[in-house]
Amino acid sequence: MTDDKDVLRDVWFGRIPTCFTLYQDEITEREAEPYYLLLPRVSYLPLVTDKVKKHFQKVMRQEDISEIWFEYEGTPLKWHYPIGLLFDLLASNTALPWNITVHFKSFPEKDLLHCPSKDTVEAHFMSCMKEADALKHKSQVINEMQKKDHKQLWMGLQNDKFDQFWAINRKLMEYPAEDNGFRYIPFRIYQATTERPFIQKLFRPVAADGQLHTLGDLLKEVCPSVITPEDGVKKNQIMIHGIEPMLETPLQWLSEHLSYPDNFLHISIIPQPTD
């Protein structure tokens, strides 16, 4: 792999092998077999779990089925987080496949949002995109697009069409030649160890002296505690899409190449595994 374009492709086609198991307390007519699936890292759970739902509904009575939700080791999985982020944050450094438990009862109202249909996901996804473009281009690019372009972005994600999605999304990744990057970098930093959902601040890709900001600069600014001191032991992993980019990586490049389809860099900070 030698070209930046390949990064986009690799990011898009990232898959997490997953094993779905029905929660033990769910009432079934016969035993529910686990269901194995390759989940696209960049997608959202409601978009890719139609088959899972169908599989488990077959063994259940109609009246026992209410809204489906997922849980991993006791943590309900937020459907509005991209799958890759959920995995990195909760399950990286564990053995594959990823074991997800499927629930049809006792919806955890305080942890999860309801997701009545894919339209809800679309609304959420598009609002993230708009927020990201507000940060990057004062919303100029997304507002100049036509309705059908917005639809193409969403359909591209929903149907896992890389080219369809990127044909439009590349416009969101452009910036004026005289600037050296976006206005602000859309990013969210998640920490597995804190209660706070995520950190999001205004951060420019280029310093006042013209130097490109790096991932390290960002972390130093917004959560300095996670950076390993020069002589210290590494305590945290800083992970995007299952990889740990070096702290020297320019933030602008990361934003262009390692953002999720919603145009945000979702950065997970997880404790360094001990062994």
Next chain:
Amino acid sequence: MPNSLLWAVDIFGRVYTLATAGQYWELCKDAHLEFKRVSAVKQCCWGIACDNQVYVYVCSSDVPIRHREETYENQRWNPVGGFCEKLMPSDRWQWSDVSGLKHQQLDSLVLPSPHWEWESDWYVDENFGGEPTEKGGWTYAMDFPATYTRDKKWNSCVRRRKWIRYRRYKSRDTWAKIPSHDDPKQLPDPFNDLSIGGWEITDEPVGRLSVWAVSLQGKIWYREDVCHPNPEGSSWSLIETPGEVVQISCGPYDLLWATLWEGQAMVREGIDRNNPKGSSWSIVEPPVPENGIMHVSVGVNVVWAVTKDRKVWFRRGVNSHNPCGTSWIEMVGEMMMVNVGLNDQVWGIGCDDRTVYFRQGVTPSELSGKTWKAIIANRENDRSHTGSSSSLLSAGCFFGDEVRGSGDSLAPSDTETSSETERPGLVSEYEISLGNSRPRPESSREEEVALAGDGVGQAQGFAPAPRPDSAPAELPWTNIDLKETQKTSSPSAACYAETTSLSSLGLFPVGLEEGYGADDHPLWAWVSGGGCTVDTHTVLKWFTVQSGLSTSMQTLSLSITPAQTAAWRKQIFQQLTERTKRELENFRHYEQAVEQSVWVKTGTLQWWADWKPHKWIDVRVALEQFTGNDGTRDSILFIYYMFHEEKKYIHIFLNEVTVLVPVLNEAKHSFALYTPEKTKQRWPIRLAAATEQEMYDWLALLSTSCSESRRIQGRPSPQAIWSVTCKGDIFVSEPSVDLEAPMHPMPCDQMFWRQIGGHLRVVECNSHGVVWGIGYDHTAWVYTGGYGGGFFQGLASSTSNIYMQSDVKCVYIYENQRWNPVTGYTSRGLPTDRYMWSDVTGLQECTKANTKPPSLHWTWVSDWYIDFNISGGTDREGWQYASDFPSSYHGYKTMKDFVRRRRWARKCKLVTSGPWLEVAPISLWDVSIIPGCEEGSKDSIALWAISDKGDVLCRLGVSELNPAGSSWLHVGTDQPFISVSVGAFYQVWAVARDGSAFYRGSVSPKQPAGDCWYHIPSPPKQKLKQVSVGQTSVYALDENGNLWFRQGITPSYPQGSSWDHVSNNVRKVSVGPLDQVWVIANKVQGSHSLSCGTVCHRTGVQPREPKGQGWDYGIGGGWDHLSVRANTTKAPKSVPQEPEEDNFSRTTDLEEGDGGGESNFFNKTMLVMNAVPEVNGSAVTC
């Protein structure tokens, strides 16, 4: 955009340059002189120094300026001594010029000025019209003057031989004094102003430059014979003027304006190719009578002026036909002076702040521009205090002098400014440099420390541009420096001694030096943009103060930028690969969450119907893409059409498509699609879209789909075969392993070509991935390692390594006239005649008004002008004569000539993008790269080129990491060359303009330019035009399309023995490192139509049969150039050959000709074809 320079003089007379890619004013390399005026063009700058002498600064270049001196030695035969020096009394001198009329001994030819040096001693020219003579170089004739032959006959009574010696201009990157006139009476007064231009009146190779000067007495002088090979010119001629002149301005073309003492402007009329001095003056009144014109500057189509009240005026309606224009328009701003540069861009010096302003928004459609924008670039680290201390003497004189000399008209206020605000700074500096004992201000001490100590690095960091003069030894604060500078400027000091004398300067207190540091903004006196190329695409960094690293470094680095080799990037690539392996490898059997479906793009296009009569019909098209789970794809293109009211369709599997060619013409936005079958038929599928954008959308989508279905992406491999169509589009093909297989090679109509952005005329490559191209405007380009560009956007194009590229070419039309006894030549022809304005064939009417640029991408950048560079020659007005149309034309009228024509040219320009970076500044005609050298070898890659002037050049420092190399090494020749090729083992062959070939001896990594040329005569009665050298094979091509193989080449005798005819009908040849032979054939017959410019592969080439047996026909219709010199992909070992068989077939192959049977393949030695009327099938016609 090539880097070019804006020249300026500050009020101390120091000359600075500002590069278009730079952001600092850099002190002129030769800074020992101070100047009043400079006038620059790209290759040189003329100036009037403060000693009132005229100097020319010729910018350095890798190609020397050389001039050939020649003289003839004549001898006569007598029965006693044989040929001897004793001539008859009626004969010519023993040493004479070519005509014999002028006595010219070897030692009578001397260097014209101290700025020249001899390259070598005199030697005898042994080349006679492309044929080698016998030793001694004698040519024989019956008597003087007569026709000479190289053979001595029984009646040869006289003989002569030519002696040659080259001289070389050596004063480059330095101010060379133009020798004062021999006759002191002729130049009684020093010059006051000077302007150069006019180089566009004549094309290369004349390359004349008009140099105009104004003396203090108001007279105008023209410098004779200034041209590229004679940068100094020969003498000054006085030009009659109606009044006393103050200032003059000469544009790049034929505009010349001057200002008079009385405040009017004076316009020169009648300047043309034959009369660069013009013939008469017209007077233009100033805009307001009470404020006369003080200063004027002209471009190609503009005139700007400054009146005595400092107001700026733009002259409306100026062009070549109406050099006086129509009326004045007042512009915003008050300026000391304005200067018009290339592309009619304008600079000015502000009246109040002495800042250089750039006029923004000047475009061909809006010549007056929009606003003045201040150039606030810093000067490079102000280390130049030596320069300024010397300027003290003469700069003071300069301003003092100007006050006296030019009265109140020119610049009275700048004298005041300088004396009030700047003199204190000067003084203190002077004292420091003189005394060295007084306490220095803090700031200067710091600066000195920075320079003297280990602060070199610090200084470099501030301005990273290479500064050859940055040696720390040149410490400014010494007495020696001052003495030296005093010496150089003493004459002027003596002349104007009484002005602002040194002693009075010393009275200013030292402390005032503050504010004269590097960050103080400089005060300018003069600016010249005649060598500065700025157009709408140029991004200038002049308008902000830059800090940190200079970005010019980043933009010019090539494919291996630090960012691409950065550890973080490698880490990301590596980790992503590992992640995919970790998360997918053992789970491939898992089901995908999202089912892949078919994706369809539909649209309406037009299709060039298969049936007669051929016409465009509306069709519906659909592209169906099937995506596999791993993201790979296959696609089918359906074309639905109506035939006799019946719905029908054709479909094309995109993995069978071999190439997609954009065909742009005025009428249609169309493209052609080839498959192997369509290539054989010479009848592609042609589709047209309603708009250009739609066409490019389809083309980009289809191209990407084709590449994907063949699993080809990213940059071309180092082995790739590169080609260029006659439209300048670039195509590249990945060679399969069996392409050069000895048995059953892959047919070349199956090769898949994909397009790379950019526009080129020539592309050459080698197996290390070094690729060079040459544009139609002869600009040299180096491949950056990117892909895409042009209409490829988004994912089909690499993010980095894509740059703007522009190209310029000429469109030609012909003016035809017929002679009649009453009125002579008129534009009234016979009814049977061709159009009086036509294309070259005469069949198409082409008037100046209706002729459009070749496609929408091209825009006119010049007006129509008469083209004198046409084969056959022209008379003074560009006419060529013939007895009738169509015929061969000659450049003079005879009794038998009843028709004449002349060619008009108009330049058009295209701007596109692609993975190419310009290799400035030398323009090239041909280039060749050594196909390959041993792996891991540290030697640089041999690259040879021919400049557009015919110089042979050898590029130094070319490597995989630095494909652009570092500099040119000039290789001397006795005549201009046109083609060069460097093959394996550093075999360098070249073709000279006289059509003969040359072999360069002893070329090696240690001696990259070799030692001498071996002359190799061309095949009998043929003039060679191209040569290509592979591993051991050498092929050459003559002007009549014959392909020749060089027989008898051995390691000990690399020149070979004779030329063997291989084929006719060949336009270009490319011999590769496997000795594979590929050509572009002129015309090839397919089953449907004829195709001009077809890629052909020589079949049956074996080590023991390097000439091969036949031709295999590949892609064609409009191909113009091809390079297979990177392809070292050998086929896997196969059946051993049978030598007996080989010998047998060799004897037969010449006779076989094109008479052979049904099959298109493997049996054609000759490429000749019978023309079939239907030629319009080919996508791109030549």
